[in-house]
Amino acid sequence: MSIDMSQFHQVFFEECFEGLEAMESGLLTLDMGDIDSEIINTIFRGAHSIKGGSGTFGFTVVAEYTHIMETLLDEMRDGRRKVTQPAVDVLLGSVDCLREMLTAIQNERNVNNASVAKHKKALEVVLNGGSMAEEPALPVEQEFASEEDSVNVAPDIVEEESVELGEQGWKIAFCPYLDLLKTGNDPVRLFRELNELGELTTTVNIQDVPGFYELDPEECNISWDLKVVGDISGDEIREIFNWVEGDCEMEIQPLAKAVKLPPVVKKIDPEPAAVIIPDNPAPKSVEVKPKVAETKKSESQDSDNEAAKTTAKASSIRVDTDKIDTLINMVGEVVITQSMLGLVGENFSMDKVGQLKRGLAQLERHTRDLQQSVMNIRMLPISFVFSRFPRLVHDISSKLDKKIVLKLVGENTEVDKAVVELINDPLVHLIRNSLDHGIEMPADRVAAGKPETGTIELKAYHRGGHIVIEIIDDGRGLDKDKLLSKAIEKGLVEENNLLTEKQIFELIFMPGFSTAEQLTDISGRGVGMDVVRRNIQSLGGNIEIISELGKGTTIAIHLPLTLAILDGQSVAVGDETYIVPLVSIIESINITERMLNKVAGKGETFRLRNEYLPVIRMRGIFNVHSGNPTKSKEGVLVVVEGQGELCCLLVDELLGQQQVVIKSLEANYRRVEGVSGATILGDGSVALILDVPGLVRFSIR
């Protein structure tokens, strides 16, 4: 029977990545002073499962690699090897390496052999160095060399006796112990198998069977003399008895010659096994070594690319069965309500109006619940993102020689899958910033009267229809004066401008702003913060900073819970309705034509509290001619913000606020500039959802 193993690959990969995450967080929580054996066990189990699965599904590279990890972890688990920080670091590196390997395999790309060899070598150094265990690490090849062996894997050393004289076959004396049946083994089964090898003759010895009253039917009191005739090797016979070895006494002799054979059950000795290493791994990795240095650079680039690719690809989602159950429940309710309404409608008379109204109210409630449950399916706990940070903090703080603990709060807060995928990079950037610029060196902290160990808190919670993610550090805080003088020096603000505290903090989001006196490889060159803000805004969110000099900084990110539904303000332009995302609206002003200023070559502007803002006439850019043209003499200016710039949209009137379901225009029509999607209104007509950042860009041009 042939089974297509590739159908299990997706599950296998998902499981591997989960396993790797568990291993990683296990490794990070290990406390060198007090090793928790349960954690070691969990880590071991991760490596073990990946090894088992990868072997089965034919990813030999992964299996070989995890085998070394497993051996090392096994020794740690048994207490044969001490758990040391360097060993843990190597294991952490291995987790990364495995992740890379698996990602490469999943995306059907070549595994980066140089990187694998490097990590493998590091593992082997740990494995062979330090306090050596009594047995040498078994070479991988031994276990994976032959697939045929794997059912049997009888490590017994067998000398092949070639017997060519007379009748070919074997004579077997099989004397099971009383308990043989209690392991579920059945002599009949063994005989059946022997019979498949050759012609079997059995002779039963019942001299040991006790009298009827002493007989215990659960015990095996019989023994057998067996004769198999045929061209059969001793191994084949032994394989059949493999499982009962130790539960019986037996002797196997070739038929023709009654030579005294070595006993079948021969305890294995690790030494000889080690001698047959076909290919000692050590010289192999030495060969590769020079390449490692050369490829180091490209390798790190590769892994960056990989990360980018995977985020774009991920398409499946795991849903809690509870959520599905709720969903099915809801659908059931809707069906019941519908049939109830059907019944009302069948013989409708006016006295049933009350019933109808009740039914409709119920239908409305159920539809809303159903919508909620469906949206819930896309919701993932934010821990999917948070769980990567302990590692990041661990690595970077040790690189910087800082002492930092990361506290995670509200990891179970749920947010849309799309948000989870896109929020990772901005968060990484912000946390790196806190680590690098926020938290001071231990000595500086002590001098400032703070505890030596800095704390970064990553916190998520729901507020309204939003999720708020806060990054709170107790570091040095932002220095307003320094920020301001820097901004002036860079020409980003005018010298005599009076800025509020909030505005000063906002400066760090300006392109080309960096406050660190010395740039490090951790937080980069100040290209980041403006990008961070842009990314968050593209998710329909915003970001704010609260900071106190010497006490610390809090960065709060507000994001919509879902990208599929949007809080919108509907506005009328002629006969058309447009939706403006509520988050981008600053204020709305009733105006008349005369309040607009025409600027030569620059279109129109509106003066709002001493600031001139560009005006976009919606009728103009969307070519709307319907409706009452005199109305355009007066209208409403909606002041919107996109990418830190303000601009005004001139519309006929404001209609109302509502939640709208976003339908992609690109999927159904094509991309339209200034429009991010469409939605269907209550009356069935289509309304376009405005892309505010796009419009702002347009107004600047």
Place this chain on the structure above:
Amino acid sequence: MASILAVDDSASMRKMVSFTLRAAGYDVEEAVDGVDALEKAQARKFDCVVADVNMPNKDGITLIRDLRALPDYKFIPMLMLTTESGIEKKQEGKAAGATGWMVKPFNPDQLLKTLLKVLG
């Protein structure tokens, strides 16, 4: 057709085992660890148990020992799936009452061949 309880904490292995066995016509139920398996084995009687050794909550060897103590499972064949080909694990499994073992990695054909050995 014989009923089999397949126990493995790894979803991919579990799927592979149960898919293979179902395709061969066996009636298969899956369990995610020893605790789950014990519960399921008590709810109905299986003709055979195939269990991974290394599992959280309750490992395969303890599971086999617990199952053997139940009257229904006294003589039922129980196979352990293991990557630990070391003799100690096998002996430990045998002492707990395992009928036999399969060493990972194995392919579907090997699995079926081995099951045929105990189920016929």
